[in-house]
Amino acid sequence: MTLWRQIKNTLFTALCSGSVLFLAATLMIFLLPMLWKGSKAVFFRKTVEFDKMQKELFKRGHAEDLERRTAQTNQARQEALALLEHFSRGIDTALLSREVRSAYQQLGRHLRYLEVSDDEYARLREQAKDIRDAFLQALETTDKAEAESLLDTVDAQQTNPRFQNSPFEVVFSLSKQYRQILQEIDLSRRPEYAAELDIVKTEMRNLFGPLPGESIPPLPQDRFGATRWDVAQRHLQYLIYQTKWVPSGKDDKRLIPKQIRRDDPEEGIFGKTELAPLFSMVEQNLAAMLQPRPTIYWRYFLDDSTAGHYFGGVGPEVLGTLLLTVLSMCFAVPLGVLSAAYLVEYAAGGITTRIIRTCINTLAGVPSIVYGLFGLAFFVLLAGNPSILSASMTLALLVLPVIIRASEEAIRAVPQSYKEASLALGAGKFRTFLTVTLPAAGPGILTGIILSLSRAAGETAPILFAGAVALGPIPDIGLHLKWLFQPTRALSYGCYDITVGDRLAMQVPHNQFGMVMTLILLVLLLNLAAVLLRWRMSKKLQGL
């Protein structure tokens, strides 16, 4: 009998510790990867492009050092970029045709400048036009022989003295260039090359920023190459490998993707072209081209971000989340505590109280999206537009049941003798509640606040329609209170936005998880503060 009792005891202990261990393990499995992935937003290897971005967008860093590094990397990139440019001339006929057209236009201006007679002018223009058209036709055709014969007609005019030493002379050198290109590439495959070259160019832009000769793009994210080494590595893969769909077996008609190098001599699309050396060149010299350095980007928590969260940090999101959380607590805590006080101290245990309590419990279980829709239908319509105020009020509604329930329990747990002592001294009910019951119930109420704080900070659905935006102005907090009526960014919503954004999560995964990490840290910090406060309160209550 004793043995059996001992076994039961041991089993119970094992079961309890087992479940706690399981809980801890689950928590770790859930939290650690999040934090690990998120930490990459702060700890990573930056490239020279990162410094350029910081200099241009945030006005930080040493100008001289950056200049030196830019020169170094530009030198390292030079060869590869020149190779790409030369090759794309053959494929991307738009470039050549643009140059030919511009030469033709400049010739007109040149002739006017020389003040040739009108007849002469018309004749020369006519001739130049013929040459131009022949050239353009040669650029368009996919038949090599035809192209060469057309170029012959162009070159026939080379000896014309009128064209010598004029802007039109460049056309003949272009023709020579194109002749050379014609020897190198297979014209029939030009469209195919063009499509692949587009990808190569995009990836080169992703790696090194705008290619030489291109104008500065309007969007900040296009102005810089890969700012992070891990991103650079990814783009290097995209640059080097192409996906080819091949039959999975001899008789199987199903196709499976196969990764092959673009410069593969047998299968790679650029394997037999003069672009082939580019890939190994970039692969081997990428470190020299980008100069990666380990960095701790602690400003991530404070910096504003560029549109789409390509660069920068989550400063406005942190501020918005803090504002929403604190403001919602400002609404929910007094209301919740007073309601709880009413339910415990004033309302007798009648049927009304029971109905109210059931309603509160039901509210606690309502999905948060319902609150979000309510916020939209009520607060937003009332206030006119989504704003911090309406969002925090919606959040307050969401956490109200939790606060009421926790406060109710805490107030109920205050010994009756405390209240009696105060009442016996002639204090009124309200005074007793304020000076005796509330301080004694403080730790319990704080527990409820801690729970709801985390929930309010992390909820997305209630603020989805009520006042969160992915991109918006940073609220300028001040006494004028105008910021209350503006929408704000928030960590939870930002994370949601990146995740559902089209391919955005793929491009900035570090930012997506960085937001999650920041949110976890923020909640942890808020909780820590509340726990500390509760600890001090209960210490005081125990008279230590």
Place this chain on the structure above:
Amino acid sequence: MLLSSDKIQKKQQLLRPNMERLSSQTADRQPGPIRLADPNRKPELQQTIRPERVIIRSKDFSFYYGSKIGVEKITMDIEAGSVTAIIGPSGCGKSTFLRCINRMNDLIPNTRAEGLLAVGGQNVYDKNTNLVNLRQQVGMVFQKPNPFAKSIYDNVAYGPRLQGIRRRSELDAIVEQCLRDAALWEEVKDDLSKSALALSGGQQQRLCIARTLANKPKIILMDEPCSALDPLATARIEDLIAALKGTYTIVIVTHNMQQAARVSDRTAFFCLGKLIEYGRTDVLFTNPAKKETEDYITGRFG
């Protein structure tokens, strides 16, 4: 083995604080002189109380918890300045009666009072009774020490502050006087900002009495004030009751018959919600008129 003189000295030094603490504890055991109340106002221990000396008058007073009887048809007068003990077996209604005097029973829903219960000529259960005034005049000390989780100073100043006294000097004077009256001043005067919950049980109960005194009540109700205390602390509280007698009218509910015999001038014996016997303590304990009283005080039931 011999200890070097150094070591012995060291050991003595280590022991000294302990010794001092012990001696201070023994000092605690011997309460200092307690300020006596006005000797001219000693209660007259007559069997009947002169009408002008009556401060609490109960006439056919009944109290019900819903349909359950709390106390029934209690008729007794309590003399001003005296100590009146209420004894009786558990559940006999003595606490109920006590808590009716300052209407603490209002906290319990579905209760009802009948008959007359007057404090200083004013019907307690009158609709127009100002509860704040009543409770300020009729203070109460509870079974378990229940100081607020505040400093000693704030505990005592709670009542005066309720009455609107805000001046620091005035409050200081009241706090000191009340703590002296409750024989606690010497023990706590150095650290009034210490939490009241850090005090011992007996000290806490005396603090509760000081807190009650700060309201300048006429009557102090004590609901088994010593039941949670050790004999030493009980003795100190009893001394305190003796000292407060005369200045304040004290009504004390107790389970401890020796205590009732020691501290009270008159004793009421309650049984099953009824007042069985009420009279001078010495008479009641030596020569009870009723059979139930005799059975109870001799320990045959209860």
